[in-house]
Every structure is written in structure tokens, then in C-alpha cells.
Amino acid sequence: MNAARASGPPTTTRRVGLAVAALSLSFAACATAFPSDDPFGRGGSGAVSIRLDVENRNFYDATIYVIEDSGRARRVGDVVGNGNRSFQVPWEFAAAMSFRIDLLAGGSCTTPPLVVSPGEVLGLQVVSNVESSSAYCR
Numbered sequence: 001m002n003a004a005r006a007s008g009p010p011t012t013t014r015r016v017g018l019a020v021a022a023l024s025l026s027f028a029a030c031a032t033a034f035p036s037d038d039p040f041g042r043g044g045s046g047a048v049s050i051r052l053d054v055e056n057r058n059f060y061d062a063t064i065y066v067i068e069d070s071g072r073a074r075r076v077g078d079v080v081g082n083g084n085r086s087f088q089v090p091w092e093f094a095a096a097m098s099f100r101i102d103l104l105a106g107g108s109c110t111t112p113p114l115v116v117s118p119g120e121v122l123g124l125q126v127v128s129n130v131e132s133s134s135a136y137c138r
Contacts, residue, residue, distance in 0.1 A: 047119030050091045056126040065100040109137040
């Protein structure tokens with residue numbers, strides 16, 4: 001975990017990287033949160049969502065799902081092949097989430113869980129080559 005101070009409120013940055021096997025996907029998460037005076041609150045700005053920035057470097061269109069720690073999957077949206085897109089995902093409290101990436105005509109992969117809090121910004125990258133991976137793919 002890296003902590004950095006800028007001219008604004010303190011920020012915390014997390015980076016997690018992983019190559020996803022068999023489907024040419026890669027997951028990289030960068031999360032930034034602004035701490036609040038209330039450690040049990042919804043973040044510094046009262047946020048009730050996260051931002052998910054997806055970069056699809058794969059030829060195939062990708063459908064992105066968030067899998068909550070309860071196992072429930074919620075569809076986030078589609079990203080065209082070789083395209084980028086940002087999503088606002090409702091997320092009211094700190095909890096574990098995974099992503100499932102379904103490629104058009106290419107199968108799907110699920111990333112390992114990551115604990116995410118409201119107000120964080122995550123980056124998800126779908127790449128074309130992922131032979132060495134720790135994600136579950138089918």
C-alpha cells in the first residue's frame with residue numbers, strides 16, 4: 001500500500017495485478033479512497049458507488065459483471081473490442097468483490113476477490129494474451 005500526500009486530502013493508492021489464463025485477460029486494480037473522520041462512514045465524500053475504468057485490449061467485445069461477496073453477480077456493462085469505457089457501480093460499504101469478464105465467442109474468467117470501499121476508482125484491463133494466470137477461466 002502506498003500513501004501519498006498532495007495539496008488536497010490524503011489519498012491511499014492500492015495496486016493489484018494479475019494475468020487471467022486461457023482467455024487473454026488481465027486484471028489490474030488501482031483504488032483510491034479519501035478517508036473520513038468516521039471510520040464506519042461511507043468514505044470522505046459520502047460516496048455510495050465506485051468507478052470502474054475498463055480498458056479492453058482484446059479483439060472481442062467484453063461483458064463485465066461484479067460478483068459480490070455473497071456470490072450474486074450484477075451486470076455492469078459492455079466494452080467493445082479494443083475500446084475503453086468507465087462505469088459507476090453502486091457500492092455502499094467496504095466488501096469483497098470479484099469481476100467476471102465474458103468475451104464474445106471466447107469464454108469467461110473470474111478474478112480473485114478484492115476488498116473495495118465506496119468512492120474508490122478501479123481499473124480493469126482485458127488483454128489479448130494471458131497464458132500465466134491465477135484467475136478461474138472456463
